[in-house]
Amino acid sequence: xxxxxxxLDKVSKHFGAIVIADGIDLALSEGxxxxxxxxxxxxxxxxxxxxxxTVAPDSGRVLYAGRDITHISPAQxxxxxxxxxxxxxxxxxxxxxFENLVVAAAFGGRRxxxxxxxxxxxxxxxxxxxxxxxRRAGSLTLIDRKRLELARALxxxxxxxxxxxxxxGLTERECHVLIGLIADIRRSGVSIIWIEHVVHALLASVDRxxxxxxxxxxxxxxxxxxxxxxxxxxxYMGIETDV
Amino acid sequence: MTDWINVILQGIxxxxxxxxxxxGLSLIFGVMRLVNIAHGDLIVLAAYxxxxxxxxxxxxxxxxxIIVVPLMAAIGYLLQRAVLNRTLGEDLLPPLLVTFGxxxxxxxxxLTLFTADDRKLDAGHIEVATYRLFDGVYIGALPLLQFVVxxxxxxxxxxxxxxxxxxxAFRATADNPAVARLxxxxxxxxxxxxxxxxxxxxxxxxVFLAIRANFDPSIGPARLIFGFEAVIIGGLGSLWGTFAGxxxxxxxxxVGAHINxxxxxxxxxxxxxxxxxxxxxGLFPRIRT
Numbered sequence: 001x002x003x004x005x006x007x008l009d010k011v012s013k014h015f016g017a018i019v020i021a022d023g024i025d026l027a028l029s030e031g032x033x034x035x036x037x038x039x040x041x042x043x044x045x046x047x048x049x050x051x052x053x054t055v056a057p058d059s060g061r062v063l064y065a066g067r068d069i070t071h072i073s074p075a076q077x078x079x080x081x082x083x084x085x086x087x088x089x090x091x092x093x094x095x096x097x098f099e100n101l102v103v104a105a106a107f108g109g110r111r112x113x114x115x116x117x118x119x120x121x122x123x124x125x126x127x128x129x130x131x132x133x134x135r136r137a138g139s140l141t142l143i144d145r146k147r148l149e150l151a152r153a154l155x156x157x158x159x160x161x162x163x164x165x166x167x168x169g170l171t172e173r174e175c176h177v178l179i180g181l182i183a184d185i186r187r188s189g190v191s192i193i194w195i196e197h198v199v200h201a202l203l204a205s206v207d208r209x210x211x212x213x214x215x216x217x218x219x220x221x222x223x224x225x226x227x228x229x230x231x232x233x234x235x236y237m238g239i240e241t242d243v
Numbered sequence: 244m245t246d247w248i249n250v251i252l253q254g255i256x257x258x259x260x261x262x263x264x265x266x267g268l269s270l271i272f273g274v275m276r277l278v279n280i281a282h283g284d285l286i287v288l289a290a291y292x293x294x295x296x297x298x299x300x301x302x303x304x305x306x307x308x309i310i311v312v313p314l315m316a317a318i319g320y321l322l323q324r325a326v327l328n329r330t331l332g333e334d335l336l337p338p339l340l341v342t343f344g345x346x347x348x349x350x351x352x353x354l355t356l357f358t359a360d361d362r363k364l365d366a367g368h369i370e371v372a373t374y375r376l377f378d379g380v381y382i383g384a385l386p387l388l389q390f391v392v393x394x395x396x397x398x399x400x401x402x403x404x405x406x407x408x409x410x411x412a413f414r415a416t417a418d419n420p421a422v423a424r425l426x427x428x429x430x431x432x433x434x435x436x437x438x439x440x441x442x443x444x445x446x447x448x449x450v451f452l453a454i455r456a457n458f459d460p461s462i463g464p465a466r467l468i469f470g471f472e473a474v475i476i477g478g479l480g481s482l483w484g485t486f487a488g489x490x491x492x493x494x495x496x497x498v499g500a501h502i503n504x505x506x507x508x509x510x511x512x513x514x515x516x517x518x519x520x521x522x523x524x525g526l527f528p529r530i531r532t
Contacts, residue, residue: 052425078427092418095411103415106408108427113408156427 003066005030005191006082006160011050011060013043014215020046021057022215028160033182033192035202035223038212039235044195045087047212048162051193052084053077064160078108083158087165087195089145093138097129097148100137101155108156120155126181127151142169150181160191167198179204199227211235245379250501251494256386258473258493259393260455262486263448264466265473266400267441269485272474274417274437275331280342283467284349285442289315289449290458291353294362304364304454312446319442323435331434346463353460361457370454389451396444397486403440404482413437465508472515478525487526491518 004027013021020043028034038044049055051062053074062070069077078084092100098120105116124130127147132140137148150166163182167175175198182205186192196202202209202223209223211232219231226232268282279285289311296307326345330337372384404410416423416433424430452458452466469492477488492511499510518526 054421054425073429074424075427075429078425084425086422090419090422092415092422094418095414099411100415102408103411103423103428104426107412110427113411152426 004028004063005065006051006193007063008047008050009061009063011057011062012215013046013050013055013057019043019215021050021060023060024216026210026217028191028193031186031189031191032208033186033194033206035206035209036193036195036212037197037199037202037209037232042212043215044212045164048084048164048193048195051077051162052082075107078156079110081157081159082162083108083153083156083160084162085149085153085164085166087168089142089149091137091140091145091148091152093136095137096134097124097137097140098133100148100152104152104155105157111157116155123151123154126184127154128177143174146170150178154185158190160193161185163192163194163196165196165198166194167196167201170198175201203227247501248380250497252380252382253386254494254497255490256383256390256493257497258490259386259390259486260448260451260489261469261473261492262393262489263396263444263451264470265477265485265489266397266482267444267448268467268470269474269477269479269482270400270444271437271441273480274413275420275434276335277327277331277338278335278342279441280339280467281345281349281463282342282445282470283465284346284353284463285315285445286449286452286466287353287458287460287463288349289442289446290364290453291357291362291460292446293364293450293453294357297364304366304450305369308447308450311450312443315442315446315449316439319438319440319445320435322442323438324431327438328431328434346467350460350463357460359459359461361459362453363457364450364453366454385454389455392447392451393486393489396447397482400440400444401482409436469511472511475525476515476518478528480529481525481527484525484527484529491526 006028008024008026011021011024036044046055050057053072061068064080064082092103101120101123102113102116105111105120106113109116121130121133124133127150129144129147129151132144140148146166146169153161167178170178179201182192194202194206206223208221209226210217211219211226213235218235219226219229264286268279271277271279292314293304293307293311296302296310297304326341327338330341366385369384373381374384375381404413412428412433415426416428416430420430473488473492474485476491477484477486491514495514496507496511500507
């Protein structure tokens with residue numbers, strides 16, 4: 001196996017007494033798609049924060065393409081190739097959909113504005129937002145905002161894409177389209193880490209599934225095997241079906 | 244009758260200067276929610292920088308803009324990177340306190356270097372040149388130039404904000420600085436560029452202020468108030484609104500002064516209070532979500 005594009009090396013983080021990450025090791029190979037599941041509050045989104053640079057770990061290192069990026073700024077991480085979408089869509093509400101992408105592409109991708117226009121339109125078309133390019137982002141419906149999150153992350157021209165619950169709230173049909181889109185993104189050579197509660201979307205898309213619980217991975221491996229493992233049944237599914 | 248036309252005309256032309264005071268203030272508040280209490284003193288600082296430039300190089304004040312504008316922009320960039328960026332956050336109070344301190348430092352620094360004596364920049368012939376519009380109504384070349392420059396400055400800012408990559412960076416960062424960072428925008432750099440642009444406008448305003456009237460180190464805070472009033476009258480977030488706000492303030496002051504010379508400043512404040520009472524969102528507010 002080639003060296004990982006992204007790795008976490010014994011990363012720990014706690015907020016007061018709450019342990020969010022407890023010596024987490026993680027390696028994402030080039031071109032791989034990795035799914036992460038875990039109960040609410042397991043530390044999934046914080047893990048993305050650590051990778052994208054908005055949350056500083058207490059200890060441990062973040063490595064990107066072999067380089068230690070633990071102490072570089074979120075903006076720099078974006079420009080070197082780590083793209084991220086947010087669980088709660090956060091568009092630049094006062095700007096048009098197209099402008100949202102142009103900002104991401106020009107600054108995140110370190111390119112001149114004129115060079116990114118066509119690429120941005122292509123991404124909007126792929127994400128189903130082509131006809132809404134000139135709408136004000138703040139006026140979009142929730143589903144379209146989710147699409148915009150994905151489109152904007154793609155516009156930064158990432159090598160590693162962090163997806164935070166992009167399938168939540170989608171209809172079955174929309175979910176199907178999303179799975180197709182993500183397969184498409186993978187084919188273009190982008191590595192993906194995907195946090196998701198919609199498990200069937202993950203099973204259809206990822207190579208490997210990790211289960212995060214109390215700040216540590218308690219299971220990892222082939223998605224279909226992991227999802228049926230006793231540990232997951234007990235901790236993850238157990239919580240869901242007990243309700 | 245022509246008397247009043249002259250008064251209104253003078254008010255409008257001075258309003259252009261107030262609009263320039265206000266534009267830099269409005270830009271900074273819009274991009275980073277920073278209320279720059281030192282804004283007026285920075286205008287006065289620019290006037291003194293222009294004074295030193297004209298005296299040492301022997302150039303006219305308008306030519307000195309070639310040096311004053313980039314110099315003030317550089318000061319703005321460094322000021323933001325070195326000091327003001329550290330004050331930004333959830334709390335609006337630290338930037339207020341720090342810029343207030345900066346205001347005191349600038350005033351006293353200028354007082355030490357240049358004493359409290361009145362100074363003025365001499366622009367030569369253009370100061371006294373006038374054009375006759377029709378019988379009894381005259382327009383000064385300098386106020387006219389100042390007004391045209393004000394329009395050009397507002398138009399340029401409008402263009403930068405809505406038509407360029409830098410403007411999109413400003414708007415994205417203003418919208419959500421945390422997300423902008425994850426889109427590859429370095430907040431510290433973007434904010435510093437905004438401050439540089441603000442002080443470039445301040446430089447132009449400072450030079451025109453210094454040609455128009457006497458200045459001394461203590462007049463900054465009053466310019467800050469005029470700037471604030473123009474921004475509020477015009478409506479937050481709208482550059483052309485700010486321009487209109489400057490004109491309203493200028494006309495109000497001119498009319499006040501014409502009725503009674505002592506009422507000039509008062510009339511401006513009264514106009515501001517009336518608009519605040521009748522239309523608190525300003526004349527041309529930009530609807531924000």
